[in-house]
Amino acid sequence: MLEIVNDGAVRTLALNRPDARNALSLGLLKALRAALKEAVDDNVRCLVLTGRGRAFCAGADVMEWSEQEASGGGSGYDWVPQSHALIREMAAFPAPTIALLNGAAVGGGLDLALACDFRFAADSAKFICSYTKVGYSPDLGGTWLLPRLIGIEAAKRFAFTGEAWLAPEALERGMITEMHGAGTLEPATYDFARKLANGPxxxxxxxxxxxxxxxxxxxxxxxxxxxxxxxxxxxxxxxxxxxxxxxxxxxxxxxxx
CATH class of the missing domain: 1.10.12 (Lyase 2-enoyl-coa Hydratase; Chain  A, domain 2)
Structure with a gap:
């Protein structure tokens, strides 16, 4: 569900639910929060967040959400306190954080990437604010995080329409920090991560x-x-x-x- 890899003072947290496009289940949310706390306690000097498989993160696990509601075992609102706490803790992580965006970042998955200090993306990655497509409003901090990167007007258009931005447009707009080909994304990201980790x-x-x-x-x-x-x-x-x-x-x- 969550893979943790150490490379010197750099720690990677890899969402590892590739069959679900790394959607955020309650279990994954809790695992991420525990891993962030451990990284703070271990004095990690740079944190990289990525996803295994073809996607970075598809946002909330809507299958789990709907199954809970159908069974009477809870609702999506049980998911919200955990997800809000995760966004707060990611944004407040004391050391530099990098989202390594190997694929699509959608809805809450995009918000999670926006909570990082930097975003390095594959040239094939795409970004979608998917909330309005299901008649819902953003609920993981994107309305606060995104306008600070790309401006209020561009953020409104992106959110209102639910349109997909490919990596070149996201780079031009200022949503992502760098864009790389599939063969150079990881080396470039980790070169930067090690540079930060070796800093003051x-x-x-x-x-x-x-x-x-x-x-x-x-x-x-x-x-x-x-x-x-x-x-x-x-x-x-x-x-x-x-x-x-x-x-x-x-x-x-x-x-x-």
Missing amino acids: TVAQRQTKRLMDSAETRTLEQQLVEEMAAGKICAATEDHKEGLAAAVERREPKFVGR
């Missing part, structure tokens, strides 16, 4: 926190927050190493603390 972890995390919360503050408040973050970074081994490397005109060797 505390400084990256403070920068991510500052940027993600900046819209809630005035400039003056943000300057105060930046000063506090700077004090935290100044006490790290990586800051000392960065200064020494600059003086000695060499590349720094960061250790993540």
Whole structure:
């Protein structure tokens, strides 16, 4: 259901329900949340989220949803608290996160990708805000996440129509970070992931926190927050190493603390 792979300081969480196009069942939602908590506890320095098979994620497991309702064993609303918690926890993950989009990202699957810091996609990938196609409204944070990437007007058109965007258009619009052919997607993604994981972890995390919360503050408040973050970074081994490397005109060797 969920595959976890470690490569040094990079951890990959791979949705592994290929026959269901990696649809988000209750079990998978809970497994993802547990894996995110474990990654925080293990001080993972970069997290990659991907899907096995031909799709990244098809969104909610509507078969499970409808079967629960038909059997009287619950409703789709049992799924919502878990899915909302997952989106919050993914967006708040302290280290850099990358969605490796090997195939289609649809509905809640697209929202999950949008909650990551970066999105590297195959040139064959496609993206669909599928909610309106079933007479429903987005419910996994996409109405907050997507306009911040592509603008409110483009986000409304994309959501209202339910039209599919292929990877080239998604790249042009700013929905994805990079696009690669099938043979180069994974190498490019993991080269970037290792670059981030080998960086100054505390400084990256403070920068991510500052940027993600900046819209809630005035400039003056943000300057105060930046000063506090700077004090935290100044006490790290990586800051000392960065200064020494600059003086000695060499590349720094960061250790993540």
